[in-house]
Amino acid sequence: MTKKRKKKKLKLKKSIKLMLLLLILVLFAYSQNFFGIFEYKRKNISAETTEEHKGVIRKMRYDNCIKDGITEENFNDNTINAKNELTKYLNNNDIYYYYQDKDYGYEIKRKETTSIYGASLVKLSTALYLIDNDVDLSTELVYLAKFKTAYSTGMQKHKIGDKVSIGELMKYSITYSDNTAHHMILNYIGKTKLQEYSKSLGAKVLLTGWDDFGNQTAEDMNIYLNRAYELFTEKENGKLLKEYMNNTDTNALNFDDVTFMHKYGSYSLYFHDVGIYNGNHPYNVSILTTKTEAKGPSYVNKVSKLTYDFHKAYYENLDSYCKKLVYGED
Numbered sequence: 342m343t344k345k346r347k348k349k350k351l352k353l354k355k356s357i358k359l360m361l362l363l364l365i366l367v368l369f370a371y372s373q374n375f376f377g378i379f380e381y382k383r384k385n386i387s388a389e390t391t392e393e394h395k396g397v398i399r400k401m402r403y404d405n406c407i408k409d410g411i412t413e414e415n416f417n418d419n420t421i422n423a424k425n426e427l428t429k430y431l432n433n434n435d436i437y438y439y440y441q442d443k444d445y446g447y448e449i450k451r452k453e454t455t456s457i458y459g460a461s462l463v464k465l466s467t468a469l470y471l472i473d474n475d476v477d478l479s480t481e482l483v484y485l486a487k488f489k490t491a492y493s494t495g496m497q498k499h500k501i502g503d504k505v506s507i508g509e510l511m512k513y514s515i516t517y518s519d520n521t522a523h524h525m526i527l528n529y530i531g532k533t534k535l536q537e538y539s540k541s542l543g544a545k546v547l548l549t550g551w552d553d554f555g556n557q558t559a560e561d562m563n564i565y566l567n568r569a570y571e572l573f574t575e576k577e578n579g580k581l582l583k584e585y586m587n588n589t590d591t592n593a594l595n596f597d598d599v600t601f602m603h604k605y606g607s608y609s610l611y612f613h614d615v616g617i618y619n620g621n622h623p624y625n626v627s628i629l630t631t632k633t634e635a636k637g638p639s640y641v642n643k644v645s646k647l648t649y650d651f652h653k654a655y656y657e658n659l660d661s662y663c664k665k666l667v668y669g670e671d
Contacts, residue, residue: 399667406663410445411655420658423651424449430647434640437629439559440648443570444622447655449648452559456546457629459557460606461518462613465565466547467526468511468585470538472578473568478508482525493521508581515585515604527553542568557606562615562627569602570617570625587619593641594626599649601626612637618649622656 416424431438431451440449471478481504489501495513499505510526513519527535532548539547544561548554569586572579586602593614594601603616612634615627626648628641 403663403667406666407659410447411659411662415658415662417658417661420651420654423647423654427644427647427651430644435631436640436644437559437627438644439563439625439627440651441563441567441625442622442652442655443624449651450559453563453627454545454558454560456549456556456558457631458550458554458608458611459562459613459629460554460608460611461520461523462557462562462604462606462615463548463554464514464518464523465562465569465604465615466535466539466544467523467530468515468582469542469565469568469572470530470535471507471511471526472572472576472582473538475576475578476507478506478511478578478581480507481505482507482510482529484521484525488521488524488528490520490524493517493519495519496521508578512581512585515582516588517590518605518607524553554606554608557613557629559615559627559629562613562629563625566615566617566625566627570623586616591638592616593638594628594645596642596646596649599645601645607634607637609634612641614638614641614645618652622652624648624652 427449428451430436436451437453437455437457438449438451439453441447470476484496484499484501484503484505486501489496493513494517495509496505496519505522505525507526507529510519510522513522514526532553536547539561542564544564546556546558546561549556569579569582573583583602586604587600588603589595591605591607591614592601592603593605593612594603594616600619601616602619603614605615606613610631610633611629612632613627613629615629616625618624618626626645628644630637630640632640
């Protein structure tokens with residue numbers, strides 16, 4: 342091999358080595374940059390995942406707090422003031438009263454076991470009996486003269502001797518508080534059976550007295566409201582009861598856009614209204630008064646508003662309490 346060819350070969354080897362070295366340097370630089378970017382992204386993904394995980398944990402803690410509810414020791418000033426205003430009005434006006442929240446069972450009561458004349462409140466218990474005992478509502482009863490009574494809006498379109506279905510009578514009894522329909526239903530059921538059914542629910546006072554209406558207590562009415570609420574979904578005909586109770590006839594519980602499924606009772610010195618708040622976070626309220634048929638509705642309506650104000654404050658209190666506990670928010 343000549344010297345000239347050897348020199349060319351050496352130059353080629355040097356060039357190749359130089360190119361390989363440059364290639365290695367380029368690859369090294371690229372790899373450092375690549376892995377740096379990857380590490381940066383990994384760290385950020387990790388940070389984001391950690392924050393997301395913390396958020397999930399906080400949400401779970403908040404939900405568990407809401408699920409547990411709050412006790413009176415955690416009531417804030419708004420809730421305490423709303424309760425005090427309600428109880429003050431109840432005491433000053435001698436109202437027989439029972440409030441029960443359906444989500445947590447919190448209760449406010451006053452003279453709830455005192456028995457007073459209930460008038461048409463008894464009609465709720467007859468409807469419960471019919472639905473709970475799966476009575477065929479298409480069964481027809483004969484309208485006899487002995488059943489005819491004043492204040493019978495629904496039965497006005499029927500004449501003596503007509504056959505009227507039990508379902509139609511129940512509708513009249515609840516929606517219009519029809520007295521003739523009530524007498525026909527009660528005659529069909531029988532007082533003793535209705536009293537036995539009432540006791541099976543835990544109620545203590547029913548049909549005590551000389552007529553087909555008798556006495557009631559706020560506590561017993563709360564029991565009936567609870568059973569009605571259950572029947573709305575437990576029994577097919579419970580949907581009818583919900584529909585019939587959702588009326589505006591002499592509904593003293595309703596105000597503004599706040600509505601209740603209810604049953605009222607009214608006679609002489611007595612006016613009462615009991616019902617279930619028909620919205621988010623439902624509750625029972627039973628308000629019995631001796632304020633007369635004329636004045637009673639205004640007292641009941643005032644108590645209904647004060648009850649709603651407390652109920653709203655209670656749930657706002659619960660939300661703020663749990664947020665403060667979990668997120669540190671006031």
